[in-house]
Amino acid sequence: MAADPETSEKPAVKPRRIEALDAARGLALIAMATYHFTWDFEFFGYLDPGTATHGWLKLYARVIASSFLFLAGFSLVLAQYPVLKPRSFAKRLAVIVAAALAITLATAIAMPDGLIFFGILHAIAAASLIGLAFLRLPPVLTLLAAAGAIALPDSYRSEIFDAPALLFVGLSEHLPRSNDYVPLFPWIGALLIGIATARIAMARGWLVRLAHVPAGPGWLRLAGRNSLLVYLVHQPLLIAVVFMISIIAPPQKADPIQSYLASCESACLAEGSDAGLCTRFCACTLDRLQQQSLLAPLQSGAILPDKDARILELARECSAISQ
Numbered sequence: 001m002a003a004d005p006e007t008s009e010k011p012a013v014k015p016r017r018i019e020a021l022d023a024a025r026g027l028a029l030i031a032m033a034t035y036h037f038t039w040d041f042e043f044f045g046y047l048d049p050g051t052a053t054h055g056w057l058k059l060y061a062r063v064i065a066s067s068f069l070f071l072a073g074f075s076l077v078l079a080q081y082p083v084l085k086p087r088s089f090a091k092r093l094a095v096i097v098a099a100a101l102a103i104t105l106a107t108a109i110a111m112p113d114g115l116i117f118f119g120i121l122h123a124i125a126a127a128s129l130i131g132l133a134f135l136r137l138p139p140v141l142t143l144l145a146a147a148g149a150i151a152l153p154d155s156y157r158s159e160i161f162d163a164p165a166l167l168f169v170g171l172s173e174h175l176p177r178s179n180d181y182v183p184l185f186p187w188i189g190a191l192l193i194g195i196a197t198a199r200i201a202m203a204r205g206w207l208v209r210l211a212h213v214p215a216g217p218g219w220l221r222l223a224g225r226n227s228l229l230v231y232l233v234h235q236p237l238l239i240a241v242v243f244m245i246s247i248i249a250p251p252q253k254a255d256p257i258q259s260y261l262a263s264c265e266s267a268c269l270a271e272g273s274d275a276g277l278c279t280r281f282c283a284c285t286l287d288r289l290q291q292q293s294l295l296a297p298l299q300s301g302a303i304l305p306d307k308d309a310r311i312l313e314l315a316r317e318c319s320a321i322s323q
Helices: 019-043 055-080 086-110 120-134 139-155 164-169 184-203 206-210 218-225 227-248 256-270 275-291 295-300 305-322
Strands: none
Touching: 019 055, 019 218, 019 227, 055 086, 055 120, 055 184, 086 120, 086 227, 120 139, 120 184, 139 184, 164 184, 184 206, 218 227, 256 275, 275 305
């Protein structure tokens, strides 16, 4: 009688390190750095507002985030299945949580308007904790749960999840402003797919063959083995590079009206609103800002409290008019 693959997943000998996974993380890091480099050029004014968050670059960013979560789920199985190792898991989780909190603190100081309160590291930490419950489930059930997690935000949203404490769930009706927002739904789906894939590969003996797959250059594997460190240091380095470029060759000053419209429509679309609605809303707010001489202080960021209240009021008016 054939052996049941679900009961024969534990290898007799501890497998060698799968260096192809290290290389895959290294490739994901390179992709992430290229995306962030684009974001940095936009931040310094070399690219139009919204360039990094729309079109193919938006899809590129989603593929990158999915790859990191998939690899985290795959690695979770290799490290914690079939025998859970609470101490090693807790140690790794603490490191990721500490790094995530450091990102939150740094962005709160450097760019509070785009505070990263639940980015990719937060998502990996939370999803990994939840993923422990799926390690021993049949892979087919894990895949079904992944499909449900991915589909849920498209079928259900509620104002209940607009509460700041629940924004991490990902089911709010209004998307928050953040430079890196990776909520549990739908992103935990990618980690669950990684778990299911690793379980299937383990049951069918594919891990042994994967361990012998050519893994690319050593520097790529080294980056993959130290992915958290690379993640933490790469963006400050890239920002420093673009900053130096801005000193040598400053970007051309954008037209304030076009800059406002582009920025407004980008923020509106990021909240999930219709493109036509965003165009009408931003045109309306621009007209009101110009009438009340508020556009210049809005561009400079020096908005007095009374003017801030007036801006919020005209935004509400234009929102009603644009519907």
